[in-house]
């Protein structure tokens with residue numbers, strides 16, 4: 001049984017990206033830059049943004065943060081995004097979600113230039129991914145899941161049966177599309193799926209993106225299967241402290257599966273590493289445009 005080390009894989013990816021960033025700077029004088037827009041002061045979002053900014057700078061990219069008040073209007077936020085779209089020194093734009101309730105998230109995502117949409121949530125990028133267009137800006141967490149699966153099982157995933165639990169636009173659907181591109185047989189399951197344990201037992205690979213702590217049980221997993229746990233759930237322990245657990249009953253599943261990602265230290269670290277990768281791709285695209 002292998003514990004898939006997302007922390008190490010993410011570190012290796014960041015090191016590789018740092019070399020590419022330095023090369024881009026010396027060859028073309030371009031330093032990739034990411035701007036994170038945050039509305040309000042949600043503590044969890046603040047931690048995520050701080051991590052993103054730190055890791056962006058650590059690999060030699062430019063990172064800036066725009067903080068807007070929680071009561072900022074949608075039109076002010078859209079104007080800010082328009083300005084960033086037109087600013088050629090900004091390669092990647094990320095609006096930290098969730099946004100306050102008075103702001104329509106989908107309108108905000110739609111306002112981001114698809115070529116700067118490093119989260120990969122814009123409908124143009126979802127469409128590109130759906131069409132199998134390799135130029136798509138792919139959402140970071142699904143990208144991280146696939147990198148971990150490929151690293152563990154080797155490059156060729158042809159014919160593997162993957163059961164994805166969850167059909168969200170940010171994890172379930174895009175990870176299913178990516179695995180389809182890898183020639184997997186993909187089953188997407190969700191809250192209305194019947195006989196979920198039985199469906200899961202058929203899988204060579206299970207990707208759990210449900211948002212329910214320790215939801216996937218040991219007897220749902222075929223012996224030797226690979227389990228990718230996307231979930232991040234904060235639960236209270238017996239002594240009143242908080243801890244993070246995934247969507248998989250890790251201690252039980254670990255007994256029979258072939259490989260599993262831990263929480264924390266599995267998919268989580270890959271998400272930011274893939275955000276950096278997308279920022280580099282966005283910057284590279286501006287260089288190829290210049291040289292055409």
Ligand code: NAD
Pocket residue numbers: 141165166167168169170171172189190191192193196209210211212230231232233247267268271
């Ligand atoms: P979501 O709430 O948008 O979607 C959850 C999905 O689970 C839905 O499609 C729903 O149909 C399905 N579901 C709910 N109850 C179910 C049930 N009983 N049986 C089968 N399916 C069921 O959540 P999301 O944004 O996709 O995130 C899922 C989890 O992944 C959360 O724990 C979230 O915190 C975590 N997450 C982690 C990262 C990361 O970087 N590691 C990134 C994004 C999300």
